[in-house]
Amino acid sequence: MPGQCHFQASWLDIPDFKDWLQKVVRDARCIVCVKTISLKNQGITACKIHVKGQKHNKAMEDKRKTIPGFFSPRSTSETVTTIAQYSLPSSKPAEPSTSIGDASLMAPRPLVCGNQTLKAEILWALKCVDSHFSFHSCEHISDIFKQMFPGDPLAQTFSCGETKCRYICQFGIAPYFHGLLKESARADxxxxxxxxxxxxxxxxxxxxxxxxxxxxxxxxxxxxxxxxxxxxxxxxxxxxxxxxxxxxxxxxxxxxxxxxxxxxxx
Structure with missing residues (x-):
């Protein structure tokens, strides 16, 4: 009945809704667009109208392009591997080589892995938040880094423009720190x-x-x-x-x- 519609839990199982729909008291919320949808007059029709919107479809497409899984729980072996990749070089000085044809000097440098690039992009996103940079200021930053560090393979794979920086903050960093705050409230x-x-x-x-x-x-x-x-x-x-x-x-x-x-x- 118009004026008395409210959220139904069964809507969360609808394929077109399950990836973005969330219950907010009597109304619905799109977690991708960060928008509350009033159900009072139209009910589920309001959700169907929202899912067809141009802004919503673009936001969903951008979300699919975002690299997933960095903040998800990992197994112990995966965690050890990641820590090993990010560990700083040993402080022990290297022994000087007396051989001109030392094979260690001729060995090719390993390629930068995806996790290292993602770590750099997350650190940049954290810097933007901490220094109150606008997301628009990230446009073409990858091109600048490539020119600044032409010999660095990490700079060549770095890519964090306006849209990507926004989604790393909104769907990666924010939920991660929000979870830490909840755990701190429970523990303390x-x-x-x-x-x-x-x-x-x-x-x-x-x-x-x-x-x-x-x-x-x-x-x-x-x-x-x-x-x-x-x-x-x-x-x-x-x-x-x-x-x-x-x-x-x-x-x-x-x-x-x-x-x-x-x-x-x-």
Missing amino acids: GDYVLLFDESLNKVKKNKQMDILLRLWHHDQVRSRYFTSKFIGHASAQDMLDHFNSAIEDLNHTGILQVSMDGPSVNW
Whole structure:
């Protein structure tokens, strides 16, 4: 019935939806476009319209081109191999060679493997985030590196333009650090939740930001946790979105829930 539609769990099994659809209280969310889809009036039809959109299809195509698997769990043997590849050279000085025709000097250098190139691209993406570079500033950066380091095989395979840098940050780095923050909250025990909601002038929706304040390595640290975009801002809607945001946390460790000022904390 129009005006009373809500998310159905069976939609997650639909082939056209399962790679991007996510439940957000009563509505749906596209994790690729980072957009909340209102289901109130159209229900599943709203999802069908979204999946046919040009912006969504381009985002899905870009996601398929992103190199997967770097942050996924690995077996012990794979981890040891990766660490060995990234280990620094030994500090022990090499013995001088007295032979002009030393075979070690004539041996070809090994080719750069894909993991080494990916590591360089991730380090560059982290630098962009840490220094507040725009993603657009990454355009043609690979061409610059090739000119700067013409003899380096790693520079020749490096490729991290605007779109790739954005997807490495959004689908690789962000989920990885978000998972570390959740594990830290579980391991360290007690923590404080902070939230506030205001109008997002770009999306024209109310945005609820949630932060964690926890004790970590002899320091009190406040860290951004997540955001929820709210189509309606009634008290029940705010409570539903708040509970949805913290459902993966250990609720027994919550010391305090804070918002705005001391007079409204509890």
